[in-house]
Amino acid sequence: MTITAILFIIIGLGLISWVLGRIRASRFLVADRGTMNSLPSYHGWYTALWAIIPALLFITVWSSVAPSLGTFAVLEDPAAAKLPMDGFQRSAILSEARTLARNPDAQAFNPLARELAPVYAAADQRYAWIGALAAVLLCFAGAAYAFLRIKPDFRARTRVERVVMMTLLLASLIAIVATLGIVASLIFESIRFFSYVSPLEFLFGTQWNPRDTIPAEGSSGFGAIPLFWGTVFIGAIIAMIVAIPFGLMSAVYLTQYASANVRRWMKPILEVLAGVPTVVYGYFAALTVAPALREFAVAIGISSASSESALAAGLVMGIMIIPFVSSMADDSIAAVPNAMRDGSLAMGATKSETIKQVLIPAALPGVVGGVLLAVSRAIGETMIVVMAAGLAANLTANPFESVTTVTTQIVQLLTGDTDFNSPMTLAAFALGLTLFIVTLLLNLVALSIVKRYREAYD
Amino acid sequence: MTDMAASLDQTQPRKTDWRGEAMQKRIARRYAAEQRFRLMGLGAVIMSSAFLAFLLFVMLGNGLGGFQRTEIRLDFDFPAATGGVSPATLEGPGANAAFASMDVASIFSIAAELQYGSEGDAYFSENAWTEVRSALADNPAMVGEKVQLWLPASSAIDIAAKGDGSKAAEADYAKLVQMDAVKTSFNTGFLTGSDGTDPAQVGIWGALKGSIITMIVTLVLAFPVGVLAAVYLEEYAPRNRWTDLIEVSINNLAAVPSIIFGLLGLAVFLQWMALPRSAALVGGLTLALMTMPVIVIAARNAIKAVPPSIREAALGVGASPVQVVFHHVLPLAIPGIMTGTIIGMARALGETAPLLMIGMRAFTTTPPQGLTDPATVLPVQIFLWSDEVNRGFVEKTSAAIIVLLLFLLTMNALAVYLRNRFETRW
Numbered sequence: 095m096t097i098t099a100i101l102f103i104i105i106g107l108g109l110i111s112w113v114l115g116r117i118r119a120s121r122f123l124v125a126d127r128g129t130m131n132s133l134p135s136y137h138g139w140y141t142a143l144w145a146i147i148p149a150l151l152f153i154t155v156w157s158s159v160a161p162s163l164g165t166f167a168v169l170e171d172p173a174a175a176k177l178p179m180d181g182f183q184r185s186a187i188l189s190e191a192r193t194l195a196r197n198p199d200a201q202a203f204n205p206l207a208r209e210l211a212p213v214y215a216a217a218d219q220r221y222a223w224i225g226a227l228a229a230v231l232l233c234f235a236g237a238a239y240a241f242l243r244i245k246p247d248f249r250a251r252t253r254v255e256r257v258v259m260m261t262l263l264l265a266s267l268i269a270i271v272a273t274l275g276i277v278a279s280l281i282f283e284s285i286r287f288f289s290y291v292s293p294l295e296f297l298f299g300t301q302w303n304p305r306d307t308i309p310a311e312g313s314s315g316f317g318a319i320p321l322f323w324g325t326v327f328i329g330a331i332i333a334m335i336v337a338i339p340f341g342l343m344s345a346v347y348l349t350q351y352a353s354a355n356v357r358r359w360m361k362p363i364l365e366v367l368a369g370v371p372t373v374v375y376g377y378f379a380a381l382t383v384a385p386a387l388r389e390f391a392v393a394i395g396i397s398s399a400s401s402e403s404a405l406a407a408g409l410v411m412g413i414m415i416i417p418f419v420s421s422m423a424d425d426s427i428a429a430v431p432n433a434m435r436d437g438s439l440a441m442g443a444t445k446s447e448t449i450k451q452v453l454i455p456a457a458l459p460g461v462v463g464g465v466l467l468a469v470s471r472a473i474g475e476t477m478i479v480v481m482a483a484g485l486a487a488n489l490t491a492n493p494f495e496s497v498t499t500v501t502t503q504i505v506q507l508l509t510g511d512t513d514f515n516s517p518m519t520l521a522a523f524a525l526g527l528t529l530f531i532v533t534l535l536l537n538l539v540a541l542s543i544v545k546r547y548r549e550a551y552d
Numbered sequence: 553m554t555d556m557a558a559s560l561d562q563t564q565p566r567k568t569d570w571r572g573e574a575m576q577k578r579i580a581r582r583y584a585a586e587q588r589f590r591l592m593g594l595g596a597v598i599m600s601s602a603f604l605a606f607l608l609f610v611m612l613g614n615g616l617g618g619f620q621r622t623e624i625r626l627d628f629d630f631p632a633a634t635g636g637v638s639p640a641t642l643e644g645p646g647a648n649a650a651f652a653s654m655d656v657a658s659i660f661s662i663a664a665e666l667q668y669g670s671e672g673d674a675y676f677s678e679n680a681w682t683e684v685r686s687a688l689a690d691n692p693a694m695v696g697e698k699v700q701l702w703l704p705a706s707s708a709i710d711i712a713a714k715g716d717g718s719k720a721a722e723a724d725y726a727k728l729v730q731m732d733a734v735k736t737s738f739n740t741g742f743l744t745g746s747d748g749t750d751p752a753q754v755g756i757w758g759a760l761k762g763s764i765i766t767m768i769v770t771l772v773l774a775f776p777v778g779v780l781a782a783v784y785l786e787e788y789a790p791r792n793r794w795t796d797l798i799e800v801s802i803n804n805l806a807a808v809p810s811i812i813f814g815l816l817g818l819a820v821f822l823q824w825m826a827l828p829r830s831a832a833l834v835g836g837l838t839l840a841l842m843t844m845p846v847i848v849i850a851a852r853n854a855i856k857a858v859p860p861s862i863r864e865a866a867l868g869v870g871a872s873p874v875q876v877v878f879h880h881v882l883p884l885a886i887p888g889i890m891t892g893t894i895i896g897m898a899r900a901l902g903e904t905a906p907l908l909m910i911g912m913r914a915f916t917t918t919p920p921q922g923l924t925d926p927a928t929v930l931p932v933q934i935f936l937w938s939d940e941v942n943r944g945f946v947e948k949t950s951a952a953i954i955v956l957l958l959f960l961l962t963m964n965a966l967a968v969y970l971r972n973r974f975e976t977r978w
Contacts, residue, residue, distance in 0.1 A: 123954045160835055172610060175557075180571070198586075207656035224954060251872065255872060255873075255874040259874070259880075261780060262780050262781070262784035263784060265778075265784065266781035266784045266789070266798050268781065268844070269798055269799045269801040269802045269805060270797060271782060272719065272805055272816075272841045272844075273644070273801040274816075276805075276812060278719070279815065279819035279824075280816075282818075282819075293753050301816045340599065340600055341596075342596075343593045343596035344596045344597045346593050346957070347593025347596060349588070350593075351590055351594070360597055360601065364600055364601065364603050366604060367600065367604055369898065369960060369964060370902075371902025371903070371904070371931055372605075372902075372955070372959075373902070373904040373931045373932075373935050373938075374607075374611070374902075374953050374957070376935070377934060377935075377953065378611070381610075382939065413600070414599050428692075444583065444586040445585045445587075445590075446585060446588075447582070447586075448587070450589075470807065473809075474808075474809025474810070474811065474812075475809070476810065476811045476905035476926075477904050477905055477935065478906070480905075480935075481935070482936060501809070502832060503904065504559055504815070504909075505908055508814075508815075508818065508909055509908065509913075511677070514823055522815065523819070526815045526935055529809060529811075530808065531811065533807065533808065534804065534807075534808075537804070
């Protein structure tokens with residue numbers, strides 16, 4: 095009896111009870127000439143919910159209890175007397191037997207496990223049947239209870255709607271659960287990391303050279319300053335040097351100069367830039383932009399130019415960010431009251447003077463907020479830097495050299511086998527926590543700037 | 553400044569001479585500045601779109617070749633090579649044993665060496681013999697005849713045929729052209745195959761299927777939860793601290809970098825819940841958490857756009873608050889919700905980083921069969937191919953990018969169509 099089969103049976107029974115409940119309610123409806131409290135279909139739903147929900151809850155509980163019941167059954171078995179008393183070996187053999195019971199082709203290193211496997215399989219089977227039987231009985235009992243409660247004055251709708259409201263509330267709580275999950279997993283693993291490496295050394299150390307074992311003296315190799323610098327250099331400096339002028343000027347041109355027709359076509363085209371997957375940008379940066387930049391650098395006499403340069407990653411990332419800056423600037427320019435613009439134009443200022451001296455200063459908080467959001471987006475961006483920025487943890491301000499970023503190193507540390515006891519794996523979580531906090535702060539600051547400024551004109 | 557000081561000295565303000573030379577110059581300068589500013593704006597827009605065009609141009613230029621493959625003619629004399637295997641043995645239950653005893657691989661290399669000299673074997677793709685085998689399995693009667701088959705060329709010859717190969721490969725290719733033994737045809741294997749080591753043989757179907765399964769999991773989880781949460785927040789939620797907390801969490805989730813979701817998936821789904829690594833199920837769960845806030849935000853806007861008069865009318869004729877929403881508000885908001893969902897799904901389809909974290913970079917030569925099989929997805933496949941040293945993978949990577957972009961374009965076009973077709977202006 096697999097879980098899927100039981101689920102199908104329960105859903106089938108739920109359907110049947112829906113139909114039965116509805117039929118019974120319709121009889122009352124005919125007999126009472128429409129004085130019923132709820133429509134027949136609500137009675138149907140009420141019956142179906144009573145059939146399905148208790149059974150589903152039971153299965154959830156049972157499937158977490160059944161494995162340990164199975165283990166108890168095996169321990170009762172005479173063959174289990176041969177198990178070693180040592181707790182670790184004992185559980186190793188038991189878990190091996192369990193794998194064997196589920197998949198007879200599996201490898202077994204312990205002869206005892208092979209002996210215990212059939213016992214396990216039998217116990218598992220028995221408890222699966224008991225569970226299935228109980229679930230179906232519960233299903234029938236629930237349906238019968240609800241079925242018998244159907245009366246003309248029974249308030250089925252209120253009860254069904256209460257379940258609907260509970261479902262809605264549960265759905266919206268998932269967002270909180272997800273946030274808590276993120277925070278908890280990051281903090282939990284980071285604390286374990288900080289038991290190997292002190293937080294001060296992680297945040298202020300300048301040597302990044304992660305290894306599985308931490309040397310007793312000298313640098314631990316987990317100093318993240320070069321990573322932070324690389325992230326800021328690519329995401330907040332180079333990318334913004336590209337994105338701010340292009341994004342701002344595009345927004346100004348499209349809102350102030352372009353005809354409606356041009357705007358209708360150009361706005362979606364710019365937005366396509368934000369819709370291209372980042373792996374495509376990364377491939378483009380690595381395949382086309384980086385080699386071209388390297389040749390250029392060598393041609394102007396920078397012989398140290400690397401084929402994985404900060405400039406290539408930053409340029410392409412800046413282009414990806416243009417639409418974000420542009421749409422934020424667009425919004426904040428549109429929010430400036432027309433009276434200010436008209437006043438400036440009426441004084442004889444040209445359009446560009448109005449934009450430079452009236453519109454942009456008035457829209458500045460919004461623009462700054464938008465830029466901060468763009469920075470938070472850029473430093474969390476992964477694929478472009480993984481593919482184009484390289485892995486060398488250099489502390490350099492030369493854009494033609496290779497630098498590495500927080501996100502690149504997270505990917506690097508977690509590729510391959512992840513052992514949750516190795517400081518390398520845990521370091522990725524500490525980096526993730528840092529990234530999470532920084533992006534969160536940037537977003538909060540950006541939103542509060544935007545909000546305060548909005549209030550000034552409303 | 554001196555002008556101003558002078559004018560202040562006079563009791564009678566001097567009339568500005570607008571037509572004077574100084575003024576004209578000044579106006580000309582201001583107009584020139586205006587022109588320059590305008591051109592800068594135009595330049596920014598043109599440069600941005602030119603970059604997009606350049607990116608697409610590079611991808612198309614590199615990738616179109618990936619949809620074609622070079623094939624070389626090879627003559628087989630099966631009766632002589634096999635010593636007269638009868639077609640009947642290649643059918644039915646004993647077929648596998650018969651193929652094994654025939655040793656198609658060596659028949660293939662002998663035929664290649666007979667026809668193209670001692671290096672002939674190297675002209676063909678590593679796994680070209682499997683095509684001979686499947687051709688025989690499809691049509692066993694062939695084993696009693698002399699036949700001519702077109703088989704895929706090796707990656708080096710393929711690159712040479714597309715005009716970018718090494719000297720040696722170019723020479724081989726020229727030789728083959730002279731013998732009139734080479735042609736290019738549409739590479740159906742690229743659309744139906746899976747990952748592999750030989751760029752001439754790889755295909756994207758495995759990754760595409762992984763993407764499709766992952767997207768289904770994402771949609772099934774994120775859509776109902778997102779819509780229900782949006783309904784709750786927009787229609788029923790009381791104004792209190794809990795509601796604020798939910799809203800903050802949703803807005804925060806929407807802004808979290810995608811790689812953080814990968815860390816969450818790794819710690820919670822793989823480490824804590826012990827779900828299988830590299831599985832489409834885990835990928836779908838992770839992407840669902842990422843997509844849900846997008847759907848919630850879009851659905852809230854769509855629900856907000858339904859005018860209150862609809863709700864009041866429904867309440868007025870006696871509908872309960874739940875009936876008002878599920879019978880009236882939601883049906884009217886569905887087009888907007890669909891648009892937002894498709895855009896969220898398109899974003900999830902292009903996502904790479906979180907899936908790398910949970911190990912969806914499995915090298916599998918067969919497409920995944922279920923939710924828990926090791927799988928990879930299209931963007932991750934692109935990433936993996938881009939790391940390959942073999943030059944033949946360049947065009948395959950770009951071709952896979954073209955396929956991915958086509959999917960995204962279709963989804964976005966669908967979203968725009970839905971918005972224009974069903975959006976009601978109240």
